[in-house]
Amino acid sequence: MRAAVCAAYGPPEVVRVEELPSPAPGPGEVVVRVGAAAVNFPDVLLVAGRYQVSVPTPFVPGSEFAGTVIGTGFATTGFGIGDRVVGTGMFGAFAEEVAVAAAVLSPVPDGIDDRVAAASGVAHRTAWHTLRSVARVERDDEVVVLGAGGGVGLAAVQLAAHLGARVTAVASSTEKLDAAVRHGAHRVVNHRTRPLRDALREAIPEGAAAVIDPVGGELAEPALRSLRRGGRFVTVGFASGTIPRIPLNLVLIKGVTVQGFQFGDIPAGEFERNERELRELLSGNAVRPHIGAVYALDDVAAALRQVADGRAVGKVVVDVAR
Incomplete structure (x- = not known):
């Protein structure tokens, strides 16, 4: 072979x-x-x-x-x-x-070819479990997705929008942000053209309910600052190659939750529910990678x-x- x-x-x-x-x-x-x-x-x-x-x-x-x-x-x-x-x-x-x-x-599932099946295995499962069981996103929540043009990020945009959330997609190029809009983003921010902290404060003055972060690096702190009191920051990975240093005073002052995602941390009952829901979404063409x-x-x-x-x-x- x-x-x-x-x-x-x-x-x-x-x-x-x-x-x-x-x-x-x-x-x-x-x-x-x-x-x-x-x-x-x-x-x-x-x-x-x-x-x-x-x-x-x-x-x-x-x-x-x-x-x-x-x-x-x-x-x-x-x-x-x-x-x-x-x-x-x-x-x-x-x-x-x-x-x-x-x-x-x-x-x-029937009706899904090998390309689609391979493309949805890690990214969509990671995004769906994160949204459902860690960030616990609900309809009308304000959700910020970093790295919104990448595999996990774009899946998170698509799936959060499917849940009825209002999604602010953050990425580094017009091409990536255009893809995020096509998959349901309500607002977009190019972090290369203006400071992310200012852009998010303007876009979500009342603060976000959740931040999904597959990127890390210098974007993590300004995204954390965008959370409303009691919001949830979920770190999924460090595609930037840099592990961020988070000022813990922000966590204290805002009363926010910072949590990492791992498949093994999802309770068994929720894991089975999430897997079933995602299979139904993919097989029914409700979402596509x-x-x-x-x-x-x-x-x-x-x-x-x-x-x-x-x-x-x-x-x-x-x-x-x-």
């Missing part, structure tokens, strides 16, 4: 497509013929050797994929050959075939570079089957 291989840590351009043996499923595993894989910022960090955990080289990067089961291991239950599935893992997705534990897979760029497997390095440089709008997808 063909696979993209990171032989040594470095920039995206170190990744090369090579011929590798097809994987064999172990106990409880399946082999998936990958139709499409999505690129996420942690993929870039893993290739660079700068993620919070490291994967020994050589390895096949890629953490999000969709495809068809073509093999099963001993004692594997839940999926059989021919089932269409979507899954996530630390690495291995940028390949024609991947062996994974059946437990990390979910069925692909924004796929901003599609690359062939041979062009994985270019796909990683687009994400690394912050040029991605929505999700970047590798069409492995093409």
